[in-house]
Amino acid sequence: MNRTVLLMIFAIADLACILLALTLGSPVSVDPELSVPLDYKGASFFTGLIFIISYYILDCYPLSRRQEVDILPRVTIATLIASVLTGFTFYILEIWRFPRLLYVIQFVLTLLFTSVWRLAYIKLHNRLAYRDRIILFGPGPYENVLDYICENMPEADVLGYVAESNYPVQEVALPYLGQPADILTLGTSKKADLILLMPAADLSGGAASRLLEIRLEHGLQVEDTGSFIERLTQRVPVAEINDTWLLLEYGFSLNSQRLMRRAKRLIDLGTALGLLILSLPVQLLTALFVRLDSPGPVIYCQKRVGKGGKEFTLYKFRSMGHDAEKNGAQWAQVNDPRVTRSGRIIRKLRIDELPQLINVIKGDMSLIGPRPERMEFVQELEKKIPYYYLRHTVKPGITGWAQVSYPYGASEEDARIKLEYDLYYVKNISLMFDLQILLKTIGVILFPSGAR
Numbered sequence: 001m002n003r004t005v006l007l008m009i010f011a012i013a014d015l016a017c018i019l020l021a022l023t024l025g026s027p028v029s030v031d032p033e034l035s036v037p038l039d040y041k042g043a044s045f046f047t048g049l050i051f052i053i054s055y056y057i058l059d060c061y062p063l064s065r066r067q068e069v070d071i072l073p074r075v076t077i078a079t080l081i082a083s084v085l086t087g088f089t090f091y092i093l094e095i096w097r098f099p100r101l102l103y104v105i106q107f108v109l110t111l112l113f114t115s116v117w118r119l120a121y122i123k124l125h126n127r128l129a130y131r132d133r134i135i136l137f138g139p140g141p142y143e144n145v146l147d148y149i150c151e152n153m154p155e156a157d158v159l160g161y162v163a164e165s166n167y168p169v170q171e172v173a174l175p176y177l178g179q180p181a182d183i184l185t186l187g188t189s190k191k192a193d194l195i196l197l198m199p200a201a202d203l204s205g206g207a208a209s210r211l212l213e214i215r216l217e218h219g220l221q222v223e224d225t226g227s228f229i230e231r232l233t234q235r236v237p238v239a240e241i242n243d244t245w246l247l248l249e250y251g252f253s254l255n256s257q258r259l260m261r262r263a264k265r266l267i268d269l270g271t272a273l274g275l276l277i278l279s280l281p282v283q284l285l286t287a288l289f290v291r292l293d294s295p296g297p298v299i300y301c302q303k304r305v306g307k308g309g310k311e312f313t314l315y316k317f318r319s320m321g322h323d324a325e326k327n328g329a330q331w332a333q334v335n336d337p338r339v340t341r342s343g344r345i346i347r348k349l350r351i352d353e354l355p356q357l358i359n360v361i362k363g364d365m366s367l368i369g370p371r372p373e374r375m376e377f378v379q380e381l382e383k384k385i386p387y388y389y390l391r392h393t394v395k396p397g398i399t400g401w402a403q404v405s406y407p408y409g410a411s412e413e414d415a416r417i418k419l420e421y422d423l424y425y426v427k428n429i430s431l432m433f434d435l436q437i438l439l440k441t442i443g444v445i446l447f448p449s450g451a452r
């Protein structure tokens with residue numbers, strides 16, 4: 001099922017839980033002559049909206065196996081935050097104020113109902129999940145594709161591969177099903193649901209017409225591996241695409257949309273100025289904290305690579321000792337000994353990034369975009385990772401899709417995975433996507449996984 005549709009269904013389920021909690025709590029807390037849905041329409045609508053936004057920010061919708069691991073702690077914290085926000089608003093706006101007893105009952109029942117339906121969904125989904133039957137069409141390598149499927153569709157059944165009979169498969173133990181000319185017979189006899197076209201698949205010699213027939217007449221889905229993995233993981237798999245795919249795929253169009261660029265710049269400028277003013281007290285306290293904790297400058301200036309591969313000076317609160325890179329540029333490490341006591345705190349809370357609002361105002365960066373890297377790392381990674389240069393076709397950002405989707409990266413493999421998330425953002429960039437990332441960033445700060 002489409003992720004957006006599933007997300008809407010989950011949001012409706014949460015809204016039903018909230019309204020049910022209000023309805024069940026009203027007999028013991030509201031005047032019998034009043035009705036919560038009718039006489040508290042504003043308060044009910046506002047409560048539902050705040051709770052759903054809070055659940056979304058804290059990743060409380062189990063769209064992937066990763067989100068199922070700590071779903072209950074996330075729901076508990078999201079419900080608590082939403083209750084505090086609604087309570088604070090109700091205190092200010094008396095017209096939207098629930099009776100205090102209803103406020104407490106609603107919190108308890110909402111937490112109970114929203115937790116129960118999630119647990120029931122996860123258990124039912126894992127038990128009844130349909131096993132998609134997949135055939136790989138064309139020569140490999142297949143290892144990366146199988147890894148993606150195993151990680152994101154563990155219930156899927158890869159039946160085997162179709163290729164010329166003399167094609168050797170050495171890296172994986174995958175059954176050989178037959179030649180491309182036999183795909184129509186193989187697809188129907190194996191009762192396949194999906195045929196994945198490998199990047200090097202040869203569609204000549206009637207293969208394309210057979211695949212079209214199997215799709216239109218027999219209802220089998222046919223998709224290239226790049227698009228399939230992108231849809232499945234919300235990443236662009238650099239090992240499964242080529243120049244033709246990039247050229248013909250929909251997206252990668254920000255630089256051709258002048259209105260979109262201007263709107264994004266205006267939003268960046270207005271938001272950065274507002275956040276800079278609002279965060280000034282926090283920044284002053286942080287500056288004092290950094291200064292007292294260790295010798296050296298409060299603001300750390302470092303050259304990073306921006307749009308078009310051009311370097312600019314990035315500003316951060318210093319979180320390491322002043323001689324942290326006396327031996328040259330280094331990847332960050334787990335429990336990095338170079339990080340100061342104050343640095344560990346401001347990194348976890350992402351406060352060290354606040355001076356980059358100045359970079360946004362100057363136009364070097366955007367609020368949302370790929371994180372800028374140092375030239376030393378960029379030059380190294382461009383040699384090893386295909387299409388790494390594409391992340392420099394847009395402005396870098398303070399936060400981005402890779403930052404909210406993947407833990408802090410400190411290796412070449414991490415850089416490859418984060419690039420795949422960055423390319424997904426570059427391909428699908430929009431103001432709504434920026435808003436989604438901004439909301440997710442709040443959740444990452446509240447649940448700081450992977451900050452170093």
